[in-house]
Amino acid sequence: MTVSLSCTPVLGIDVGATKIAAGVVDPSTGDIRFLTRIPTRRHVTPDEIVSDISDVVTQVLTDARRDANGPEDMPQTAGIAVPELVDRQGQIRSTWNFALPGLAGIIRERTGVSVRLESDVRAAAFAEARFGSGQSCDSFAYFSLGSGISYTLCLKGRPYKGTHGFAIHFASSALAVPTQDRGRLSVAIPEDFASGLGMERLWAARGGESLKEGGHTLETLASAGNTLARSVIEDAADMTGRLIAQTINMLDPEKIVLGGGLGCSEGLYRQKLEEHVRANIWERSCADIPILIAGLGEQSGIIGAALSALAAD
Incomplete structure (x- = not known):
């Protein structure tokens, strides 16, 4: 519409x-x-x-x-x-x-x-x-991956707002999963680790030095063989990819559109993100869903x- x-x-x-x-x-x-x-x-x-x-x-x-x-x-x-x-x-x-x-x-x-x-x-x-990668599409999920992380479901050309207008969350609530020994629960907010700012904090917590250009520096370091930068990128992409896959499992949209600085990036993050999205879609016949970069940047x-x-x- x-x-x-x-x-x-x-x-x-x-x-x-x-x-x-x-x-x-x-x-x-x-x-x-x-x-x-x-x-x-x-x-x-x-x-x-x-x-x-x-x-x-x-x-x-x-x-x-x-x-x-x-x-x-x-x-x-x-x-x-x-x-x-x-x-x-x-x-x-x-x-x-x-x-x-x-x-x-x-x-x-x-x-x-x-x-x-x-x-x-x-x-x-x-x-x-209206003008970008979601044109002529009855339903798509738009994910803004940048300094923060948020999402919107679009239905027939319009963003779905929810009852109160707050239907934009998918990584900002604390999740709890058992530790490997099943002895307790480990609680974390995905956005605190997987967003652009979260990746910078994770890099610093793991002993990384100050990043001159913020999260953008991580891709440069990873491509030069820095294993710490690679681990931060891979962990962030793993976490976000699984969450996007879970959203696909819940909503079954026609396509995915990625926006924001991370979402529109090319390199290790994008490669690993898409791998984890497709690997964690429950119904395998849906695993080839189009995953597009925002057309309007x-x-x-x-x-x-x-x-x-x-x-x-």
């Missing part, structure tokens, strides 16, 4: 753990103009992060205004994708990465446009459903934020 959306330009803003990006989106094509990015300053105060977001939005609108032929060329609506829980009413309900106090109201007051908030994984999945969040603003419940 194709969701009918306006061709009026919409402001899309993607707030991530590592970057803040925004642009003017044509919702009929997914094209982005006046794209602007800055690093996310995670270690400043929440109010300063909100101010940074507001500054990026103002810059995009200033650039758009210079190029506009009239008011009809300017966005009147903005969608903001955030790396947090967002309920069905568009309210942020968590502070996993950072608080964003008064974000919607501040952007609305500063720009005069209406504002809608959405969880970043649902926004990205919506963009993939890092732009999916901006595009999906804009689409979500127009298609809000």
Whole structure:
């Protein structure tokens, strides 16, 4: 099912753990103009992060205004994708990465446009459903594998939100399994070890030195023969692959779409991830399910934020 959306330009803003990006989106094509990015300053105060977001939005609108032929060329609506829980009413309900106090109201007051908030994984999945690797697909599961880990089920072109809007978890709850001697249970949260930030912590806990480019350095080290880097990557891919396989066992989707920095990577992580996914699908006739990289890359969040603003419940 194709969701009918306006061709009026919409402001899309993607707030991530590592970057803040925004642009003017044509919702009929997914094209982005006046794209602007800055690093996310995670270690400043929440109010300063909100101010940074507001500054990026103002810059995009200033650039758009210079190029506009009239008011009809300017966005009147903005969608903001955030790396947090967002309920069905568009309210942020968590502070996993950072608080964003008064974000919607501040952007609305500063720009005069209406504002809608959405969880970043649902926004990205919506963009993939309309313009990316999830096109012409009745059901697919989108997994955002990056600094954190989350997922969205898409049904007939729309992300499934759940009763309250929180249907994005698959690696954030503690799991318990018996130790090898069956003497006790070992309890762990998969995301704490298998996400990009979790891999960095695992590397450090196993004695690794500081990583110059974060988790990206692990692939370089592994390809150069570093056995510690290889073990961290393989363990993270093993854990995540088994969880994705369990999701496939539960939902039986038509395809899998991987987004985020880890999800879109090529190398040892991707190789091992896919091996563990396919090896742990219960019904072997489903083991050849398509596993695709997100077609829109890092732009999916901006595009999906804009689409979500127009298609809000």
